[in-house]
Amino acid sequence: RRRAPFRFLLAADAIVAVYSALEAAAAAWEAARGATPLPEAVQLWFDFGHDQGFGYLALAGAAAAARDVAGCGRGREGWTSGGGGAGAAACVRADVAVGLGFAGFAFLALAALVTGFRLACFLATGSRFPPTQPASY
Template identity: 65%
Template sequence: MASPLRNGEQAAAGRRKAAGRMGALLLLLRVAALCFSLAAAVFSATDGAVLRLAPFRFLLAANAIVAVYSAFEVVAAAWEVAKSATLLPEAMQLWFDFGHDQGFGYMALAAGAAAAREATACGGGNISGTACLQADIAVGLGFAAFAFLALAALATGFRLVRFLATGSRLPASSSSSAPY
């Protein structure tokens, strides 16, 4: 029979559990961003009619870049969930995640907005109805990828603020009230 946990052990177990939940949430958000950005890139790449237009080439490039970045981040998040440690040193990993989530998120949003403008005009009437539908789907998938990347940026921002305030990405230990 295992001995009961002491106060310090209970606090450490609680911190690991909370860090595991945040890590699992980030992993889920990163997998979703990867799936949607990859799907948007595939939809953009397979439509030759819309690739003649610059906004759709930008959409393709942006979503391909976000997919590659998200694949790396899925590996890093899976590593963190499995090992309870960051792939890079903690401070570097937190700043890397937050900064890149912000930068790539804005790039995906800009590409989606530019392509959405062209998609509503359907290339000035130079594109067939099927190509217009495929372009609309690519834009929608790109915006979904941005949404999950934006949620990941909120989570990584929260972890970064926690790190700056406490010196750790893990929740602060709860102070136990010792009997006087």
């Protein structure tokens, strides 16, 4: 909690968590009402842009903390050198925090791929869903 990279990771992940909760609420609202909160084209660009931006925010936070964790247990300031005790537990917690940060980035990268596909479909066909093939009997 006292190390700047982990405060950055916590802030980045908190922002991403709030954004994800708002996106889930918007998706539920869209499913219930059958319409997007914003005009469709604006909504698609909004979703795609925010998925990209917040994905890179999560990656930056995890990368900053990972650089700090790389020296864990090697006698760097604030970390204990040697084995066992509270220093080893702090290193494990730091590794878990960084892993969760990278996992958050992976999920946002997947969301960016999905919203990118929806945006590409909208630009190509005028609808965010791929065109359906007529049934041939």
